[in-house]
Amino acid sequence: MTETVFGRVTRLLAAFDEDEPSLPVAVLAARADIPLSSAHRLVASLVAEGWLVAVGEARYAIGTRLWELGELSPVAVRLREVALPHMVRLYEATGENVHLAVLDVDVPPERAEIVFAGRITGRASVPTLGREGGRHPLHTTGVGKAILLGRDEAWLDRYLAVPLLPETSRSITDPEALRADLARARARGWASTHGEMTLGNISVAAPLAPLTGLPPAAIGVVAHAGDALEKRLAPMVTQAARELSRALRPDA
Template sequence: MRHTSAQAPSVVDRVLNVFGAFTPDRPALTLSDLSRRARLPLSTTHRIVGELARRGALERQDDGRYRVGLWLWEVASLSPRGTGLRENAMPFLEDLYEATHENVQLAVLDAPDVVYIERISGRNAVNVVSRVGGRFPAHATGVGLVLLAYASPEVQEQVLSGPLKTYTPKTIAAPEQLRRVLAGIRRDGFVISDRQVELISVSVAAPVFGPDGTAVAAISIVVPVEGTDPRVLVPAVRAAARGISRSLGAPKALGQPVGPSGDWQAPV
């Protein structure tokens, strides 16, 4: 249960606990499953699930299990960090994919994690753990490192002071090492994340800026370690990120500071 207050959970808490019971590996649950995972009485769960199903927020399958409903997806699609950003980014993501036929991703920061809002993947592309709508610790991903580098000091300290989970021997798990990496990203405007999540892949990521000069998203391309020089991909990834930034209303012509490489960057 996600409710942490000493007080009894409110109706909203209970509803959110029901939604929180679903996970990528458990997308369909019985009423008993929902009751147990949400830590609610079965009678309460039955009442809440019934109301949610009537509204279309949950859907009941033929086998009696429940899934998240289409109505909830419609509501979620109204998020300002979802649809509008994705629509502006898609032409550039598609161009990047066509040039490489590897995994291309778009993510936003929800510290200490990133949330992936788009991914294009080829049949023969290297395996990745990300999925649209999924989240992953920011410190262990290329897109997350980029977004942390341009985040506020408060957000950075939140992540640096928390546990930094390791996935491979290459995962950045030491706060001082992470500080140095973030400083390098602000200097260079991109990052090459080397085998942090899986030892078979490396990613190149760059920030996407919005009209106010802040980093609103990041894009990356994930490629196999074997037979790939990630440095060759840096210009293409940065060009795509700049294109999305301009589409969002943050072109060089608006007067953002210019970095040492000649590419505009948000104030840091």
């Protein structure tokens, strides 16, 4: 089957990542498995349309037009915009990092990850790895575990069929241990991690109610590990999740 131009453009744009947000054409061609001559033509067309922008010397990055189109997605327009006031209130109440995440529903459970849809932090907040648009595992993040609480057994079976990779020495990688952890979280209504994504940090998160047209989502807080901090944060996080869920309802 002859590959379409759209397919090549998709692979070329997917060549960018968080570690290297700008790349030369040769690297783009290699990562996208596209002949260098074709990559040069595609890059020139994408720059002309504003999808890519030239930065530095012979390097390219995602352009403003592509970012503008992304801001029209339901995750941005319906979820993040409504969520921002609730995230601000949660930050003001806790002084800690607040994360809003969604499940990537465009891939099968075996490849599932969360995507950060929003983030609020301050100078006194603990450093975290999350950024808007960044991807992270479900099983090592509080918001990821919170999203897992709403997945059915068939979905979880497929997700757990793939080895769970550790992020730290405290990451839960045994499928049955993760199922037990999720069962405890489901019973109390919120999920948590303890040094499973970053040593020395804890996270507390709660899922949002399902809403037609939006992917499964969760809101959570990340803080330095401390005695009784988890139980102090949990009521504030679950309240924020309930209030945001109500605000997102069409009749709200």
